[in-house]
Amino acid sequence: MVRAVDGVSLEVGRGEVVALVGESGSGKTTLGRAAIGLTRPTSGNVILVEGETLTNVGQAKGRKWKSLRRKLQIIFQDPFSSVDPNMKVYDALRIPLQAQGVRSKQEISERIHDVFKRVGLPEQQLSNYVFQLSGGQRQRVGIARVLLFNPAVVVADEPVSMLDASLKGDILNIIGKESKDRGTAFLFITHEMSVARVIAARIAVMYLGNVVEVAPSDAIIEKPLHPYTKALLEASPTIDPSMRDVTKKIGAKDELTLSTQHPTGCKFHPRCPFVMGVCKTEVPHLKEVEPGHWVSCWLY
Amino acid sequence: MKAAEGVDLTVDRKEIVGLAGESGSGKSTLALGMLRLLNPPGRVVAGEVLYDGVDILKLPEKDFRENYRWKKLAMVFQGSMSGFTPVFTIGTQISEVLKIHGAEGSEAKVRKLLELVNLDETIGRRYPHELSGGQKQRAFIAMALALEPEVLVADEPTTALDVITQANILNLLKSLRRDFGISILMITHDLAIISETVDRLYIMYAGKMVEEGDSAEFFQKPKHPYSQGLLASTPTLQSKEIKGIPGFMPDLANVPPGCSFVPRCPYAMEVCRREEPKLKGVGRERVACWLY
Numbered sequence: 001m002v003r004a005v006d007g008v009s010l011e012v013g014r015g016e017v018v019a020l021v022g023e024s025g026s027g028k029t030t031l032g033r034a035a036i037g038l039t040r041p042t043s044g045n046v047i048l049v050e051g052e053t054l055t056n057v058g059q060a061k062g063r064k065w066k067s068l069r070r071k072l073q074i075i076f077q078d079p080f081s082s083v084d085p086n087m088k089v090y091d092a093l094r095i096p097l098q099a100q101g102v103r104s105k106q107e108i109s110e111r112i113h114d115v116f117k118r119v120g121l122p123e124q125q126l127s128n129y130v131f132q133l134s135g136g137q138r139q140r141v142g143i144a145r146v147l148l149f150n151p152a153v154v155v156a157d158e159p160v161s162m163l164d165a166s167l168k169g170d171i172l173n174i175i176g177k178e179s180k181d182r183g184t185a186f187l188f189i190t191h192e193m194s195v196a197r198v199i200a201a202r203i204a205v206m207y208l209g210n211v212v213e214v215a216p217s218d219a220i221i222e223k224p225l226h227p228y229t230k231a232l233l234e235a236s237p238t239i240d241p242s243m244r245d246v247t248k249k250i251g252a253k254d255e256l257t258l259s260t261q262h263p264t265g266c267k268f269h270p271r272c273p274f275v276m277g278v279c280k281t282e283v284p285h286l287k288e289v290e291p292g293h294w295v296s297c298w299l300y
Numbered sequence: 301m302k303a304a305e306g307v308d309l310t311v312d313r314k315e316i317v318g319l320a321g322e323s324g325s326g327k328s329t330l331a332l333g334m335l336r337l338l339n340p341p342g343r344v345v346a347g348e349v350l351y352d353g354v355d356i357l358k359l360p361e362k363d364f365r366e367n368y369r370w371k372k373l374a375m376v377f378q379g380s381m382s383g384f385t386p387v388f389t390i391g392t393q394i395s396e397v398l399k400i401h402g403a404e405g406s407e408a409k410v411r412k413l414l415e416l417v418n419l420d421e422t423i424g425r426r427y428p429h430e431l432s433g434g435q436k437q438r439a440f441i442a443m444a445l446a447l448e449p450e451v452l453v454a455d456e457p458t459t460a461l462d463v464i465t466q467a468n469i470l471n472l473l474k475s476l477r478r479d480f481g482i483s484i485l486m487i488t489h490d491l492a493i494i495s496e497t498v499d500r501l502y503i504m505y506a507g508k509m510v511e512e513g514d515s516a517e518f519f520q521k522p523k524h525p526y527s528q529g530l531l532a533s534t535p536t537l538q539s540k541e542i543k544g545i546p547g548f549m550p551d552l553a554n555v556p557p558g559c560s561f562v563p564r565c566p567y568a569m570e571v572c573r574r575e576e577p578k579l580k581g582v583g584r585e586r587v588a589c590w591l592y
Contacts, residue, residue, distance in 0.1 A: 136548065137548075165322065165534055166544050167545075169543045170544040195535055197535075197537065198535060198541055235467035236463055236492075236537060237490065237496055238495075238496070239495045239531070240496055241495050243496040244474075244498060247475065248467050
């Protein structure tokens, strides 16, 4: 049995954007889905704090769950499969509203036009079919669909990874604006550190199911503590033509051969340039090394 | 529909050249066309692909296959990870490529190739599904290098690989040029990767070449408005914001007259809407834009 996510504790505040950075297999998508109840954890809780009421998302059932669903939303990575291409754009937004019990045609129309404007799409697009839209446009429809309910928490799962470079900025701006203007909390999942820095106030780095470091974005980028975070940053491509004949120094070996067993002790130890004896047998835990800066590593 | 038109691209010995563009730019179609890999209904309508003076597009299939494909020109594509068949081991597949082309397909030879790409010899005995994405990509590069080609065409060789593996693969490609003098045509949408790897680059937009030239000069001062927009859209770790380019690439089946970038260009002038600009020398580059 593989623990996709193991021993994670994370808080996202109102109007905050927290980035979950990790590569494939890090557990970030599983964590994101668990955060809004799409996956039930085998143990642990997801607590939604609205005003003074605490609701355990993992325990909600029936009508309570249905009303929670409105407040917890997800933006998917692939705009070509997450929005049904064979529908009219208007219907892609009308149907979720009706599913949540909104009856009035007037209200439906108003809400749809409102979110459409918020995601910067021209009204004419509403009468098109989704298949007539480009990837970037479809992603905006996916976001509009999420915003229909003014959610409290949105998990954005690699929302720009499949989009061309020139289209990413606009999507990120929409998300930033919503979090600022509406107080929506975003858990922004990505494998790109540079994107995380731009969109998020805090970054949590994940590796094979564990959060290995959490800190304000500037601190993660300028003063990374965990060897994996350092390796990720070193490896990130950046605009630097002077590098063209240079072998980049990477502080970690390649990912391991696929296996159903995670390494013992610290899961990063087989790839870590600073590995010590204790790393192979004991699992480290998150420790606050500096105010607001947590790291899970035997070096600290 | 013209996926690419009026394109002129050169790769010299021991050079690493980048071909950059976003989806719909025509860069992958161009690569496939160059390597005689376009599937019908796609076809090369006009032009030549000169390899040391020989137009390989006009060669009979047998000649191309025996003398050029794999031997002089090898390819690594994004789908390389599914370029191996699942029913044979990696070692068997690499040795097949060697034997089919009349070279020695021994275990020793396979081991040497795997070493070249920093893969343990035990990888030779594994099946493709037992390897990670990065290992498969390396193995495919090993297979592409089997007959010691002079040119490697790599189309998005690191997309879908994790960042650390990606960096290791790029290091590997650079060392191939340095140690073996292999020329590389690197095709990708990622300008950051291009900046760290290539000597010269070409930027494609809507099927046309809009800017080309020396990489260092390009990154210091990109000239075409699309290039400027693309660079501004490429985040680095120091970026405080990521801009975008408003609008969308035109549908290649419906290209309006004049410069195809007009709807998204902040500098569009009258002439831009009427006439398509041609590539013109500017500094150590060439740009297709009426601003110059």
